Every structure is written in C-alpha cells, then in structure tokens.
Amino acid sequence: MTRRGRQALQNGPHGRAPRSLLWRLLRESVPQHRGKYLAAIVAMVLVAVSTAMTAWVMGAIVDSMNDSENRGRIFLVAAAVAVVFFMKGAASFAQMVLMTKAGSSIVAEKQIQLYNRLLEQGLNYFSTTDSSNVLVRVTQSAQRARKVIDTIVTGFVRDALTLLGLVGVMVYQQPVLSLVCLVVGPVALFFIQKILARVRALTAQELSGQAEIIKVVQETATGVRVIKAFALERRMALRMENAVRRVEKRINKMARLEAATTPLMDTLTGLAIAGVVMLSAVSVFGQSVGTPGQLMSFVTAFLMAYEPAKRLSKMRVSIERGMKGVQMMYDLLDQPRMMIDPPDAVDLPDGPGALKLEGVRFGYPRGKAVIDGITLDFPTGRTTALVGPSGGGKSTLLNLILRLYDPDEGRITLDGCDLRQATAASLRRKIAYVGQDTFLFSATVMENLRLVRPNATDDEVHKAARIAHADEFIQTLPQGYDTPIGENGAFLSGGQRQRLAIARAVLRQAPILLLDEATSALDSHSEAMVRDALDRITVGVTTIVVAHRLSTVLKADLICYLEGGRIVETGSLDQLLTRNGRFRALYEQQFAPA
Structure with a gap:
C-alpha cells in the first residue's frame, strides 16, 4: 500500500475526533430504525429485570428449602422461577433478532451509500487511491459501524441495567458486604484506560494490513500472466505471507489487549468474593449477615454481575476498535462529489452532434x-x-x-x-466509446451487449454483432449469446473482446x-476485421x-x-x-x- 494510503487509513483526511464521529454515526443511523431499536431496548430491559429477579429468587429458594413444611410457598417459588427464566429467554430471543435486523439494515444502507459516493467520484479519485483501500472502506467500515452501534446499545441498556439491578439486589440483601465488592469497578477502569491507546494504533495497522492482502490478491488475479511468465510465484507468495503474518501479529496483539480485561476482572472479582466469604463468617460492625437465603441471594447477584461488568469493561476497547472503521467510512462519504450535475443542469438538445x-x-x-x-x-x-x-x-x-x-x-x-x-x-x-483496454462484465454475451440498451430486441443485438463481425464467433460458443464469458471476458481472445466492445457501441446508436x-493490441487478422467494422459504423457519425x-x-x-x-x-x-x-x-x- 502507498504511504498516502496508509496515512489515510490511520488518520483520515479530516482529522476528526472519534467522539464527534460517534455522535454522527448514532444520529444518522439509529433514528431510521427507531422502531426496531426501541423494541430491542424493551426486550433488554426485560432481560435486565429477569436477571435481577433470578438473583432475588435464589434467596427465596434457599429459605423455602429450609421451610420444607410450607409446600404452598415452595410451589409459589417454583412457579416464580419458571416465569422468570421464560421471560428472560423470550426477551433474549427478541433482542437478538431485532438487533440483527437493525444492524443488517444499517450495513446495507451504508454500503449502498459508500458505493454511490464512489460512482460520484471522477477518475482522479480512483487514480490516486489504491483499489484495495477502496475495498476495505466499502466492505469493512460498514460492518465496524454496525458493531459500534450494537456495542453501545447493548452495553448502555442491557448490561448497564442488568448490572444496576444486580447491584440493587446486593445492596438490599447485604448493604455492608456490597461496599466491599464495589471497589472492583474503579480499580478496573483505571487499568482499562491504559489499554485503550494501544488499541487505537493496532486497529489502524490491522486495517492497513488487510488492505495489503486484498491488493496482493487483486494483482495476482489481474497479472497472473506476468507472474507466470517471469516465474514470480515465489516472490508473490512471500509478499502475501509477509502481509498475512503482519495482520496475524496485530490481531494477536489486539486479542491479548482485549483479553487482558478478563484476568483483570477475574482477579479483582476473586479478591472481592474472598473478602465477602471471610466477612460473612464474622459479624460486621456488630451486624449479622442475615438469613442463609439473603446471603445466597447476595452471592448469586454478585456472581451474575460479573459477566455484564466484564462486558462493560471491554466496551470502551470494542468501541475504540470499531471507530477506526467508522472514520474510514466517513472519510469516503465526505469526499466531495466531483462529477455531479449542477442544480440547473439541462438535457442536451437533439442535434447532429456538433462538438x-x-x-x-x-x-x-x-x-x-x-x-x-x-x-x-x-x-x-x-x-x-x-x-x-x-x-x-x-x-x-x-x-x-x-x-x-x-x-x-x-x-x-x-x-x-x-x-x-x-x-x-x-x-x-x-456517446459510444471503444477503448484499447476493453472491459466486459462477468456475465453472458447477451447481457454484456444489452447493458448499453436494456430495451434492445434480440434482433437488434444480433444485427449489431454482425456489423462488428462478432456474430460468427458468438455462434460457435457453447451456448451462443447466452454463454458466460468470465471475468472481463477471460474466456475470449483479445480480438473477440474488442469486437464485442464494437458491437456494444453499434447497439448504443449514439451520434x-x-x-x-x-486496434492497437490486435493481431493483423483481428485488426482487419475490427477496422472493417469501424469503417461501417462510422458512416454519418x-x-x-x-x-x-x-x-x-x-x-x-x-x-x-x-x-x-x-x-x-x-x-x-x-x-x-x-x-x-x-x-x-x-x-x-x-x-x-x-
């Protein structure tokens, strides 16, 4: 990748703060899908409530077991457990489905916007920007944007409310022991801040490496003849291996940084649990630890709070990683439209084509x-x-x-x-155009010709092919006009591709x-046929x-x-x-x- 491309991936042309980009992403994406997100938020609230109720009901289970003679209470607790877990399962299902639908819609919309903005660029943009860079922006950045939104919504709603509900259960059941546990949060946040700066740098390097991999694959596909002719297979293999290894190394570093929050939280949580166990054996400030059910409910809430707390601790890391993709996306979306119609543009009048x-x-x-x-x-x-x-x-x-x-x-x-x-x-x-480097789409002969005039009849297509001396070789193809020709006409010779390009220009019927x-890349026989075709189609044009x-x-x-x-x-x-x-x-x- 070029130096300019690497700088664009790392910094972006506008140098905007991640926070402003984050607000812009949420402002542009979430309101369009407010119905799905609101329904998903309701489901997340139910998940949080049912999770807190799960910890609460554990105390009732223990106390009811100690009062086995009261069967009515036992049946009531059993029914409550079944209802709580059913509610949690149904709400989790609804949340996953709704978030997936909203996220998929956002990815689709952003990728369409990115591609449309590409089409609005002039040739200068494509000549100064690596195609691998463009591919990464279109394919990766929208996915990263979706992950950022998902992380924010699930983190601030489901995980935050779940953690709040469980902490509420803990404080209600054991207020003194809860103070011991709540020291975990500030200590964890301190260490997580140390990780974030390194995450930003590694994310930019990872995306740059992925663009290099795409670039090598592209050059291999388009330049395979040169690679084979000059025996460059080993060199290309080494180039790909180096690019893949660099990405692998950065991904592993990123994984270590993200995983670092797990042992951090595990250690702090273990110390908190150990403190709770020791304190539960003695009276604290002259107060007992309460009934066995209250202690069980407290411990359950504390253990269940571990997962949402861990996810919240990783949320900043995940957002930082995704924001580099968001920045790449907006760098492209904010490119000025170079070749667009002015507001007062008019259709060209009918005329003889006086240029x-x-x-x-x-x-x-x-x-x-x-x-x-x-x-x-x-x-x-x-x-x-x-x-x-x-x-x-x-x-x-x-x-x-x-x-x-x-x-x-x-x-x-x-x-x-x-x-x-x-x-x-x-x-x-x-205007009809025929260039030296003929481009054909990966489709059938008929589809390639009809692209310039979708409403052309089969007879008009065949006539254009005959004028361009293309009909004779098309008829020899396995499926005639319905034969797939491969990527950029890979199954055809250079002369055949050029004659299809001329047939396409004939069918255009432009003045x-x-x-x-x-004809510069053709052999003498193909050149003679193409030249004859050109002599016929240039009359009166x-x-x-x-x-x-x-x-x-x-x-x-x-x-x-x-x-x-x-x-x-x-x-x-x-x-x-x-x-x-x-x-x-x-x-x-x-x-x-x-």
Missing part, C-alpha cells in the same frame, strides 16, 4: 497542463483522428469529452450546450463515437479516433497532430503529406520501405 472545444486548458492535480489552450471544431458526421507522440493529450481529450474531468479553462460544447451545464445522463446517451486505440498506428486513420476526414497538449498540425491526409511537418515525418517512419 467544439473552445480554449480548453486542463492539467491533472500536482502536474503541468496536459491540454494547453486547444480550440477545435470536430466535423459533424465525419471522422477526426488525433495522432502524435505519447503524452500529447489525446486520451485526455476523450476523457474531457466524456466529462470524466472538467476543463480548468475554456469549455466544450455539444450542439451549442456547454457540457458542464448538461446532465451527465443526456451526455452519455449521445458521437470515441475510439481510443481500438461524428467520430474521434485516437491512434498511434497511422494505418487506422488514413481514411479520416480530418487529422490533428497533438504534441505537448497543443494542436501542431491539422488537415486531411493529402494536405498533411504535402507539408514537411511532424505528421509527414511520422508517416514516413511508419510506412518507410523495409
């Missing part, structure tokens, strides 16, 4: 200008080729036309409307077609072609040579060849006789 650049200037963050004041009219219904050396700004121009970025200066208009004032949906409906190195191989743009109506973010030369093929300029030099370099 113009007027003094467009653009640079990536912390970099120099990539597009340096370009003004250009793309011939409507004709093909314009963008050629030139790498880094000249050709692909960036396509990104600006797609409005994946906005210009720093100048404007881009389509049929007279500034793209920044148009709705993104209306813009994308007017503007953007082609970014659409405003087409912009980015290419390094001039063989793909010789038929273009207008050729623009870009270098250093500027248009150096423009004209038709014949016009450019008559000049002794950069395009002619490139042409002679590529077509010079061997």
Whole structure:
C-alpha cells in the first residue's frame, strides 16, 4: 500500500475526533430504525429485570428449602422461577433478532451509500487511491459501524441495567458486604484506560494490513500472466505471507489487549468474593449477615454481575476498535462529489452532434497542463483522428469529452450546450466509446451487449454483432449469446473482446463515437476485421479516433497532430503529406520501405 494510503487509513483526511464521529454515526443511523431499536431496548430491559429477579429468587429458594413444611410457598417459588427464566429467554430471543435486523439494515444502507459516493467520484479519485483501500472502506467500515452501534446499545441498556439491578439486589440483601465488592469497578477502569491507546494504533495497522492482502490478491488475479511468465510465484507468495503474518501479529496483539480485561476482572472479582466469604463468617460492625437465603441471594447477584461488568469493561476497547472503521467510512462519504450535475443542469438538445472545444486548458492535480489552450471544431458526421507522440493529450481529450474531468479553462460544447451545464445522463446517451483496454462484465454475451440498451430486441443485438463481425464467433460458443464469458471476458481472445466492445457501441446508436486505440493490441487478422467494422459504423457519425498506428486513420476526414497538449498540425491526409511537418515525418517512419 502507498504511504498516502496508509496515512489515510490511520488518520483520515479530516482529522476528526472519534467522539464527534460517534455522535454522527448514532444520529444518522439509529433514528431510521427507531422502531426496531426501541423494541430491542424493551426486550433488554426485560432481560435486565429477569436477571435481577433470578438473583432475588435464589434467596427465596434457599429459605423455602429450609421451610420444607410450607409446600404452598415452595410451589409459589417454583412457579416464580419458571416465569422468570421464560421471560428472560423470550426477551433474549427478541433482542437478538431485532438487533440483527437493525444492524443488517444499517450495513446495507451504508454500503449502498459508500458505493454511490464512489460512482460520484471522477477518475482522479480512483487514480490516486489504491483499489484495495477502496475495498476495505466499502466492505469493512460498514460492518465496524454496525458493531459500534450494537456495542453501545447493548452495553448502555442491557448490561448497564442488568448490572444496576444486580447491584440493587446486593445492596438490599447485604448493604455492608456490597461496599466491599464495589471497589472492583474503579480499580478496573483505571487499568482499562491504559489499554485503550494501544488499541487505537493496532486497529489502524490491522486495517492497513488487510488492505495489503486484498491488493496482493487483486494483482495476482489481474497479472497472473506476468507472474507466470517471469516465474514470480515465489516472490508473490512471500509478499502475501509477509502481509498475512503482519495482520496475524496485530490481531494477536489486539486479542491479548482485549483479553487482558478478563484476568483483570477475574482477579479483582476473586479478591472481592474472598473478602465477602471471610466477612460473612464474622459479624460486621456488630451486624449479622442475615438469613442463609439473603446471603445466597447476595452471592448469586454478585456472581451474575460479573459477566455484564466484564462486558462493560471491554466496551470502551470494542468501541475504540470499531471507530477506526467508522472514520474510514466517513472519510469516503465526505469526499466531495466531483462529477455531479449542477442544480440547473439541462438535457442536451437533439442535434447532429456538433462538438467544439473552445480554449480548453486542463492539467491533472500536482502536474503541468496536459491540454494547453486547444480550440477545435470536430466535423459533424465525419471522422477526426488525433495522432502524435505519447503524452500529447489525446486520451485526455476523450476523457474531457466524456466529462470524466472538467476543463480548468475554456469549455466544450455539444450542439451549442456547454457540457458542464448538461446532465451527465443526456451526455452519455449521445456517446459510444471503444477503448484499447476493453472491459466486459462477468456475465453472458447477451447481457454484456444489452447493458448499453436494456430495451434492445434480440434482433437488434444480433444485427449489431454482425456489423462488428462478432456474430460468427458468438455462434460457435457453447451456448451462443447466452454463454458466460468470465471475468472481463477471460474466456475470449483479445480480438473477440474488442469486437464485442464494437458491437456494444453499434447497439448504443449514439451520434458521437470515441475510439481510443481500438486496434492497437490486435493481431493483423483481428485488426482487419475490427477496422472493417469501424469503417461501417462510422458512416454519418461524428467520430474521434485516437491512434498511434497511422494505418487506422488514413481514411479520416480530418487529422490533428497533438504534441505537448497543443494542436501542431491539422488537415486531411493529402494536405498533411504535402507539408514537411511532424505528421509527414511520422508517416514516413511508419510506412518507410523495409
């Protein structure tokens, strides 16, 4: 993971206090599910009451056993025990079901919000943020947020009320002995505070390590050919082992810290019980310890108070651990929306697809200008080729036309409307795109093609595939158009994937077609088929072609040579060849006789 990614995981971009994030989480999540939480709280109150009654009834059981002649009292106590335990079981069941439903809803809602916020980001966010970092935020942070809420609700309601009820029983039955036991709480809190600071640091390191594991797996899945070709299996295995071991080490440290509260509470509780036993054998301040039932009720309440007290002692540790995930979640949710429609956005008007650049200037963050004041009219219904050396700004121009970025200066208009004032949906409906790195979804051929026009008929899909020379290989697949093609078309060749991408663009039926190195990665046979398909679909369409191989743009109506973010030369093929300029030099370099 990058240094920036690690810092983001540990600190977050806003540096907000965990307490403010905690209140925000509760304020945004709990009110939406107040019905479930209120019902769960009622169930928790019943659990607390029934637990306290359990300790109380133990005294009645002992005293009734000592008065065996009074059978009515024994039957009454037995009935009370059955009612108390039934109430506790039913309330515990209701609490678990209601808390699970509310928590699952919160996780689902937050993950949907996180993903939607990702979709509202521009390309710059994804180019500067590791995908493993994004995955951890979406998958882990919502779960951590749910655990924080569950911990708070159950801790402050069920455990706190249970402990309060049991302490009440203890004080009522044995007020003097209770004072001896109540010294446990302050001592435990003192030691728990010492643990919290270490928990915060380890939590950030744990999440960072999980992101590194995801990153290694991602790179293995996408780069398996390179790994195999260069025999990098051992290196990748060591990298994964190191990442896993680091996470394992941090998890073990975290477990030791969390578990440290158990022996702490056990020791303090044991000392308190020992003190109670010794004091019960003698009179305290001249007072007896009461009846055997009262002493039994007191001891039972004290022993039962141990578990809720232990959970409450761990609550701060659990919350601190979960708050790092909450911080990660809000770091993403608070990212500014980079590519959203302005409030007064309008749909692009119907038109021929007249595309113009007027003094467009653009640079990536912390970099120099990539597009340096370009003004250009793309011939409507004709093909314009963008050629030139790498880094000249050709692909960036396509990104600006797609409005994946906005210009720093100048404007881009389509049929007279500034793209920044148009709705993104209306813009994308007017554009079809075919890139060098064809992306296909893990679905069937038909599903991949129909994504761009869900209402297209089967005949329209087949026609588009025939125009792109894709129908012939699709028919040979085991299930034809219903054949799954694997992740990113893994079951297809490069040429087949590219022809599916072209068929998808044909089916789009958009007035503007953007082609970014659409044939650069193909063999000569596949290139010839794809080029023929492109010649057929560009007729009457405003087409912009980015290419390094001039063989793909010789038929273009207008050729623009870009270098250093500027248009150096423009004209038709014949016009450019008559000049002794950069395009002619490139042409002679590529077509010079061997």
